[in-house]
Amino acid sequence: MSTETAHAADTLPPLFAELAAWAGNDGSPQLRVLDSVAQFTHHRDIDALDHSLTLSLAELADADVVTLYKRDGERGARSDPDERLVRCARAANGRYGVTSLPQAADTASEALLRQGERDGGCVRLRDGNHGMLVPIRREGRVIGALMLEGEHPMQHLRPLVEGFARIYANYIALLDESERDKLTSLYNRRTFERHMQQRPHVSTGRPDPRGLPARRWLAILDIDHFKRINDSWGHLYGDEVILVIAQQMRASFRQGDGLFRFGGEEFLVLLEAADESSAGTALERFRQRVQDHVFPQVGQVTVSVGYAAVGEQDYPATVLDRADKALYFAKNHGRNRVCNYETLRAQGALEEGMAPGSVDLF
Numbered sequence: 001m002s003t004e005t006a007h008a009a010d011t012l013p014p015l016f017a018e019l020a021a022w023a024g025n026d027g028s029p030q031l032r033v034l035d036s037v038a039q040f041t042h043h044r045d046i047d048a049l050d051h052s053l054t055l056s057l058a059e060l061a062d063a064d065v066v067t068l069y070k071r072d073g074e075r076g077a078r079s080d081p082d083e084r085l086v087r088c089a090r091a092a093n094g095r096y097g098v099t100s101l102p103q104a105a106d107t108a109s110e111a112l113l114r115q116g117e118r119d120g121g122c123v124r125l126r127d128g129n130h131g132m133l134v135p136i137r138r139e140g141r142v143i144g145a146l147m148l149e150g151e152h153p154m155q156h157l158r159p160l161v162e163g164f165a166r167i168y169a170n171y172i173a174l175l176d177e178s179e180r181d182k183l184t185s186l187y188n189r190r191t192f193e194r195h196m197q198q199r200p201h202v203s204t205g206r207p208d209p210r211g212l213p214a215r216r217w218l219a220i221l222d223i224d225h226f227k228r229i230n231d232s233w234g235h236l237y238g239d240e241v242i243l244v245i246a247q248q249m250r251a252s253f254r255q256g257d258g259l260f261r262f263g264g265e266e267f268l269v270l271l272e273a274a275d276e277s278s279a280g281t282a283l284e285r286f287r288q289r290v291q292d293h294v295f296p297q298v299g300q301v302t303v304s305v306g307y308a309a310v311g312e313q314d315y316p317a318t319v320l321d322r323a324d325k326a327l328y329f330a331k332n333h334g335r336n337r338v339c340n341y342e343t344l345r346a347q348g349a350l351e352e353g354m355a356p357g358s359v360d361l362f
Contacts, residue, residue: 037056037164037167045194046172046175047100049168049171049172049175050068050070050086050100051086051088051098051100053068053086053164053168054066054067054068054086054087054088054098055088055096055098056164057088057146057148057160057161057164058088058090058096058148059096060160061148061150061154061157061160061161062150063090063148063149063150063154064089064090064129064149064150064151065087065088065089065090065147065148065149065150066087066088066146066147066148066149067085067086067087067088067146067147067149068085068086068087068144068145068146069084069085069144069145069146069147070084070085070086070143070144071142071143071144084100084101085100085101086098086099086100086101087099087100087101129149129150129151130149130150130151130152130153130154131147131148131149131154132147132148132154132155132157132158132161133145133146133147134146134147134158134161134162134165135165136165136168136169137165137169138169138172138173139173143169143172146161146164146165148161178190179191181260181261183239183242183243183246183261184242184243184246184261185246186246186249186259186260186261186267187258187259187260187261188260188261189260189261189262189263191260192258192260192262192268192316193316195258195260195270196270196310196316196319214272214273214274215272215273215274215275215309215310216270216271216272216309216310217270217271217272217273217276217279217307217308217309217310218268218269218270218307218308218310218319218320218322218323219268219269219271219279219283219305219306219307219323220262220266220267220268220305220306220307220320220323220324220326220327221245221249221266221267221268221269221286221303221304221305222265222266222267222303222304222305222327222331223241223242223245223265223301223302223303224301224302224303224304224331224335224336225335226238226241226264226265229241229298229301233297233298237296237297237298240295240296240297240298241295241298241301242261242265244293244295244301245267245290245301245303246259246261246267248286248289248290248293249267249269249286251289252282252285252286252289253269253271253282253286254271254272256272257269257270257271257272258270258271269283269307270310271283276309276340276342276343279307279340280307280338280340283305283307283338284338286303286305287302287303287305287336287337287338290302290303291336302335302336303336304327304330304331304335304336304337304338305327305330305337305338305339306323306324306325306326306327306328306329306330306338306339306340306341307323307326307338307339307340307341308322308323308326308340308341308342309341309342322341323341325341325344325350326339326340326341326344327339329344329349329350
């Protein structure tokens with residue numbers, strides 16, 4: 001390293017000093033590193049960020065495979081984290097391809113699971129290649145790991161990979177905060193349309209216990225007589241009710257289901273179920289759970305639920321409108337009940353006298 005480069009490295013923050021030391025005499029590797037950081041932090045979507053991270057590291061390190069293992073549970077949500085893999089691998093033609101897997105299920109991921117909560121080390125893999133594993137930490141907690149595989153030893157790449165791991169953890173924290181409701185930590189309204197567009201509409205590949213392919217359903221949950229709660233007990237107790245409802249949602253629905261606070265006392269659930277009956281059973285279980293819970297000071301609180309199937313070509317506003325019509329029906333027919341749009345329409349219950357719903361559409 002030249003005297004000028006060494007002096008410049010001394011004035012940089014520790015992370016970039018490490019990267020500058022790794023880059024050596026030629027300035028172009030430094031520019032490649034900075035360009036890669038700029039590229040993957042350009043993304044505002046977590047899935048795109050994950051893909052860009054693994055591709056950037058694979059190209060910089062000339063690795064055959066880069067695997068990102070993620071432990072992606074919501075804050076305080078469930079005891080079983082959602083474990084996923086994103087893998088960038090070099091094909092026979094030399095080009096890289098990136099794939100996402102829903103859960104850790106192969107040999108490489110087993111190594112990540114075993115070692116992810118310990119300091120990463122350089123290992124010799126069964127196929128004779130070299131591997132290096134670096135944990136990703138956030139606020140002292142391991143949230144994932146990066147594993148690089150290639151023909152040559154990788155110890156000299158550790159500062160680079162650890163630097164990317166720290167940048168990734170910090171950036172994930174920023175994105176996560178922007179996607180969450182401040183009070184409940186559920187996803188907020190701005191992330192709903194993205195979730196609708198990115199996840200498959202039907203045949204998700206995650207069958208129900210009967211082996212039937214799952215499809216998606218959108219439910220709108222509304223706290224009954226919420227204005228009365230605020231007027232009688234004050235907004236602090238109203239906020240407490242909203243917090244408890246969010247906790248009951250996390251406890252009732254599965255890890256892969258999308259949970260949103262849509263605003264005020266309204267919540268959304270994107271759930272997977274094989275048919276209308278299965279979706280209705282899950283929502284009815286949640287409704288009953290809320291009804292049976294004793295809320296501090298307030299006592300009993302109930303919710304009304306309307307839900308609809310998500311079609312393959314449906315726009316978010318279209319599905320919201322259907323679920324909202326079912327919710328409106330539930331509200332006007334006794335509250336504290338679960339209603340399905342398709343069933344109501346088949347019965348002719350929505351054909352006449354259907355007033356506009358309560359959800360403010362896009």
